[in-house]
Amino acid sequence: MLLQLSAAELAPLIQTRPGEDRTPLTQELVALYREAKGRRADESNIASWNNSIPVVVNALLECGLDAVEVQIEVDLPHTSSAVDLVLCGEHPGTGAASYLAIELKQVRRATVDPECPVAVDLGFGDKNKLHPVRQVQLYCDYMMRYLRPLRENEDQLAGLALLHNARDANVEALFDLPETDHGALYTLDDLDRFRRALTSRFARRSGARAAQALEDARKDPLRKVTELATDRPFLGGGLTLLDEQYIAFDRIMRHLEKTALGIEGGPKRVYILRGGPGSGKSAVALELQRQLGLKNQVAVLASGSRAYTQTLRELYVGRARHGEVARKRRAANTLYQYFNSFTKTPPDSIDVLICDEAHRVRYTSTDRWTPRELRDDDKPQVEELIRAAKVLVFLLDDHQSIRPDEVGTAAYLRTVAEQLGCTVDTTDLTATFRQGGSKRYQSWVQQLLGLGVSDPIGWKADGRMLLTVADSPEQVEQFVQERHLQNFDARITAGFCWPWSNPQEGRLVEDVRIGRWKHPWNVKPGHHVPGAPSASIWSTDKRGVNQVGCVYTAQTFEYDWNAVIIGPDLVFRDGKFVVDRSASRDPAFRGPVEDDVVERCIRNAYHVLLTRGIVGTLLYSPDPETQSALRRLVPGAIGLQNIPGAAPTLTAEGAPPSRPHTGKCAGSLDRVIAAARRASAPPRGVTKDMPPPARVTSCCLGASVAVPRLRLRGRRRVPVRLSLPPSHGAVRPRARPQAQRLGSACLGAQYPRARERAERRRARAGRDAPGVRAAAQQQTS
Numbered sequence: 001m002l003l004q005l006s007a008a009e010l011a012p013l014i015q016t017r018p019g020e021d022r023t024p025l026t027q028e029l030v031a032l033y034r035e036a037k038g039r040r041a042d043e044s045n046i047a048s049w050n051n052s053i054p055v056v057v058n059a060l061l062e063c064g065l066d067a068v069e070v071q072i073e074v075d076l077p078h079t080s081s082a083v084d085l086v087l088c089g090e091h092p093g094t095g096a097a098s099y100l101a102i103e104l105k106q107v108r109r110a111t112v113d114p115e116c117p118v119a120v121d122l123g124f125g126d127k128n129k130l131h132p133v134r135q136v137q138l139y140c141d142y143m144m145r146y147l148r149p150l151r152e153n154e155d156q157l158a159g160l161a162l163l164h165n166a167r168d169a170n171v172e173a174l175f176d177l178p179e180t181d182h183g184a185l186y187t188l189d190d191l192d193r194f195r196r197a198l199t200s201r202f203a204r205r206s207g208a209r210a211a212q213a214l215e216d217a218r219k220d221p222l223r224k225v226t227e228l229a230t231d232r233p234f235l236g237g238g239l240t241l242l243d244e245q246y247i248a249f250d251r252i253m254r255h256l257e258k259t260a261l262g263i264e265g266g267p268k269r270v271y272i273l274r275g276g277p278g279s280g281k282s283a284v285a286l287e288l289q290r291q292l293g294l295k296n297q298v299a300v301l302a303s304g305s306r307a308y309t310q311t312l313r314e315l316y317v318g319r320a321r322h323g324e325v326a327r328k329r330r331a332a333n334t335l336y337q338y339f340n341s342f343t344k345t346p347p348d349s350i351d352v353l354i355c356d357e358a359h360r361v362r363y364t365s366t367d368r369w370t371p372r373e374l375r376d377d378d379k380p381q382v383e384e385l386i387r388a389a390k391v392l393v394f395l396l397d398d399h400q401s402i403r404p405d406e407v408g409t410a411a412y413l414r415t416v417a418e419q420l421g422c423t424v425d426t427t428d429l430t431a432t433f434r435q436g437g438s439k440r441y442q443s444w445v446q447q448l449l450g451l452g453v454s455d456p457i458g459w460k461a462d463g464r465m466l467l468t469v470a471d472s473p474e475q476v477e478q479f480v481q482e483r484h485l486q487n488f489d490a491r492i493t494a495g496f497c498w499p500w501s502n503p504q505e506g507r508l509v510e511d512v513r514i515g516r517w518k519h520p521w522n523v524k525p526g527h528h529v530p531g532a533p534s535a536s537i538w539s540t541d542k543r544g545v546n547q548v549g550c551v552y553t554a555q556t557f558e559y560d561w562n563a564v565i566i567g568p569d570l571v572f573r574d575g576k577f578v579v580d581r582s583a584s585r586d587p588a589f590r591g592p593v594e595d596d597v598v599e600r601c602i603r604n605a606y607h608v609l610l611t612r613g614i615v616g617t618l619l620y621s622p623d624p625e626t627q628s629a630l631r632r633l634v635p636g637a638i639g640l641q642n643i644p645g646a647a648p649t650l651t652a653e654g655a656p657p658s659r660p661h662t663g664k665c666a667g668s669l670d671r672v673i674a675a676a677r678r679a680s681a682p683p684r685g686v687t688k689d690m691p692p693p694a695r696v697t698s699c700c701l702g703a704s705v706a707v708p709r710l711r712l713r714g715r716r717r718v719p720v721r722l723s724l725p726p727s728h729g730a731v732r733p734r735a736r737p738q739a740q741r742l743g744s745a746c747l748g749a750q751y752p753r754a755r756e757r758a759e760r761r762r763a764r765a766g767r768d769a770p771g772v773r774a775a776a777q778q779q780t781s
Contacts, residue, residue, distance in 0.1 A: 002032045002073040004211060007057050008066035014054040026050040029072065038440045038460055044106070045073075048084060052104035055164045056085060059191070063199050065089065069207035074101075076139065077146040077218050078614070080432040080439050081242050083139050087198075088214060089207035091156075097149060097210035098201050101159040101182075103136045108165050112173040116251045120174065130243050131174065132161035137183030142240045147217040158201060160184045162194065241287060245280050248273050248427040249288060252393060256297065256352065259390070270392040270417040272358075272426045274410045276442055277611035278434025281395040282556065285356040288393065289335070292352055299352040302385070304339045304360030304406070306525060308556040310536030312336045339381055340365035345388040353389035357556060358396035361385075361408035382408075382416045392417070399451050402551055402605045404593045434558055434614055436464035445610045448633070449570075449603045450577055459634045466616030469630045473517040476563050476620050484545045489559035491539065492519070493549040493609045495602070496586040497567030500550070503529045512548045514565075514622045522547040551605040554612055562613030566621040569602055572629035579603065 005013075013025035022030075026049045033041040053072065060068055069088040076082065084104045091098040105122065112131075113119040119128040130138075136159040143157060144150045150157045159182045163171060168189045175185060186194045241249050252271055275281050285301055292299035303309045313332040320328035339355065343365050355361070365381045386392055398409050414424050435441045440462045446452040459467050470476045476492060483490040494512060500521050501509040508520035508529055522538040523529050533541035538549055539557035548565070568583040579599040581589065589598050610617060619634065621627045 001071050001075060001215075002029055002036065004069060004071045006066065006207070007060040007068050007070055010053075010057045010070055011061060011066070014057050022046070022050055023054070025053065033073070036462060038462060047106050048104045051106065052162070052164060053085070055191075056087075056102060056104075056162070059195050059198060060087075063195055064204050065198060065202050067204065067206045068202050069211040071211060071214075075437060076142050076242070078433060078437055079142075079242065080430075080437040081139070083136075083143075086214070087202065087207070088211035089202035090205045090210060091201065092199070092203040095203070096153065097156055097213055099150070099157045099210065099214065100198070100201050101136055101140055101143065101157065103132050103139070103159075103161045105132050105161060105163045106165060107163055107171070108167075109170045110163075110166070110174055112176070116247065116254060117177065118250050119247050128247070130247050131177055132163070133174065133177050133179060133183040133185050134246065135183075135243065136161050137180060138240060138242050138246055140182035142242060145240055147214060149213050149217050155181075158182065158197075160186055160194075160197065163187045164191070241280070241284060243431055244427055244429050245284050245431065248429070249284055251425065251427075252288060252352075252391070253291060256292070256391060266423070268386070268390065268392075268420075268422045270386065270413070270422045270424045271394070272410050272413055272424060273393065273395045273429055274398065274426065275395075275429030276397055276432070277400070277608070278432050278442075278558070279397075279429040280431060280433050281397070281429060282356055283433070284429075285354045285393070285395055288352070288354055297351040299354060300335060300337055300350050300389075301354045301356060302337045302339055302341065303355070303357045303556075304362070304408075305357050305552075305556050306338075307536045307539065307553050308357060309336050309338060310534075311540060311557075314537065339385065342384050342388040345384075347387050348390050350389040352391045352393065353385060354393045354395070355385060356395045357400075358394040358413065359398065359400045359408040360403075360406050361394075361413070362403075362405045363407050364405075380416060382413055383420065386417060386420055386422060392422075399446070399604050399607050400555065402555070402601050402608065403588045404597045404601060406601075435611065435617075436614065438462055438464035441465040441467070442611065445607060448577065449607055449610075451603060451607060455576055456633060458632070461635075465613070467634055468616065468618055469627075469634050470563070470618055470620040473514045473519075473565065473620060473622070476565065476618060477517070477519065479618060480545060480561060480563050483561045484542075488561050488615065489542075490545055490561035490563070491549055491554070491559050491612070492545075492547075492563045492565065493551070493554050493612070494565035495567030495569050495584075495606060495609070496550055497569050497583050499585055500524060503527050506530060508532060508547065512565075519548050522549050522553050551608050555608050558612050558614055560613070560615045561618065562609075562616070563618040563620070564606075564609045566606065566619065566623075566626060566630075568623055570606055570626075571621075571623045572626040577603075577626075 010025065013028070014023050016023050026046060029049045030041050030046060033045070049072075053070075057070065060066065060070075067089070071086040071088065072084075074083045074086045083101045085102040087100040087102065089098050090096070107122045109123050111121045111123075113121070113128050116128075118131045118134045120131050121128055129135075140157055140159040144154060161183065163174075163186070166187045168175075168187050171185075171187060177185075179185065184197075186197075248271065255269055273281060273284060289299045289301050301312070313329075313336050316332040316335065317325060317328045339361055342353075362381050364378055365384060366378075394408075394413050396408055396410065396413075401408055410426060414426065417424050432439050432442060440460070441464070443452070444457065444459055447454050448456045450456075461467070470479065480490045480492050498512045498521070501511050502524060503509065506529060508523065510518040510520050512519045512521060522544065523532050523535050525535045528534065531543065532547060533543045535553050538544040538547065538553045539559060569580050570577050571580055572578075579602050581595060581598050581602075584598070584602060586601075588601070619630050621630060
């Protein structure tokens, strides 16, 4: 959000001063936009601020609603999209909080695309835009999903599109789209109706409390792709697609409807959706498959990523009822496949083939498991995919192909499709649903890695994405473990610069070694290690925090905190990053692979690793010159945070502080358990049934914990296995010594002597911490 003021406070700011073209409000917003976004505001935004906002403010003042709060350029949570205005106040009838989302348009005329009624030409000469009514409807839907006060009462939020320069006759085609409470169309001819809408939504009372409630709710976490796949029926079903996402989705769906009715024939249609990391490609793929399934059409989702495909299969099977697992597994294997699964598929036997992660399409489907008699067939893999389905949808990022034989770029796919006589439709997805919706961070990463047109530049914080540099691998591990214990999804990833060994005697080998620090890679595909997740679910399983992930297991997925170790295969020399092929241990680069191909793959691999984070990213390089360059480019640092009653913890500059202990906090896990047992100790004797669990709250655990009572057999107490929340699945006896070394306040000792030793370790860790030691030395001097 750029600015929030009441209508009365905005009144003097919307008056143009003599000799100036812009209002004081516009001048202030231009400065705030440049500070927040790191670039100049475009002319369309400036025109809207200068000409459209005064229309709304004057309407509020004329209705006597001068205390209504006006929020300008309100960012949708975790995205790069923004609502032009959100009005906040109290409902005149109920007194409850009331909100109105408004999209402002400068258009005077508009026409609708005959092939896609939600794509409109607003007369500015650029590509079609999303219908303004549908745009505000989707924005309201998205806000309800991520802003808790709106979820509790859907009547609190309304939406409208205001075309204050247009007459009804000049935008008549726009009225064909059905209106709802979340989306209605108002023009210059409807300003009286617009004022009546304002008085029906707001009372003549202050809207500050409603505005603050909406702002506080923006802290809810982002729902990740795998969570969305698990919880499809969320708020009435489906995913919320915005802007270009929805236009592409609607265009595909309407084409399929016309094809099914025999209205549209002609050549085969191929759709290419191209977007950067976190642009919502997988959300489009999942929603497209869901909608087609509801229409009883066969929609197969294929990928070149084993981790992604296996995760979707497991999520699908995980929803099976008792006795249906085998049937669900067979269905999952049909719905979610790999790119090389269609070598023998009959032509046009699939209604729609959705190819997510299409940048991983290979030149051919031949691999080491291909029968000898078929290895001479050099048919392109993309040709097999196109022949297998009636309609193809490719979703890709041109900077995410990470193997030499991966050729999936938009240009290559278009060329092959057109050679096969297909009609190709390409859409660019420009929004950002990761990195806190920070487009600046995406651009910075591309410049850092040499994927853009300019050299690396220093990082300037934008309030959306936290970026910092660690001083050592030990600090990386400690920081990630502490974020994990604070309920964040946190992972360590690294470039493929160390060997990846098979497990030995049921244990992972600590292959990643930097000085005295050593850590294992995630489990190799095809292997199983007790206590560690398989490679396909490393990114989504809480136990993955204890291994270092590689690009092949991290690609497609996302997590809150992302720590990246930039290996010696990418070093900073002479003002830019250069690739050192000899330092890579990736087996894909063995043999006669050209240097420029290896360089492309390594740069793309780090592009993938650096764009997995949602809240923040932590960088470290073992190469001194590279580490020094990162320090120059990234001002963020890691500091030591001291909390009374707890051991010092590492905190990223600008990150929210760790949870301090409150008066009602039970403290560590063992104290929680002990308190629960004292509160619910059963009588002496033998009990056949387990009493209900006691619930004790611990702010440092981030939740209240249900602890089962003890089952008694005679005079001997037999402890029953604890049932902790899923978010604390990694808190187990084997993890305690390491967590104690990290100085965590959430894990204590179970027995008196062990507790004394743990307290001495924590005290020693506090004395030895750099900040504490420096303060002690200063006090002594």
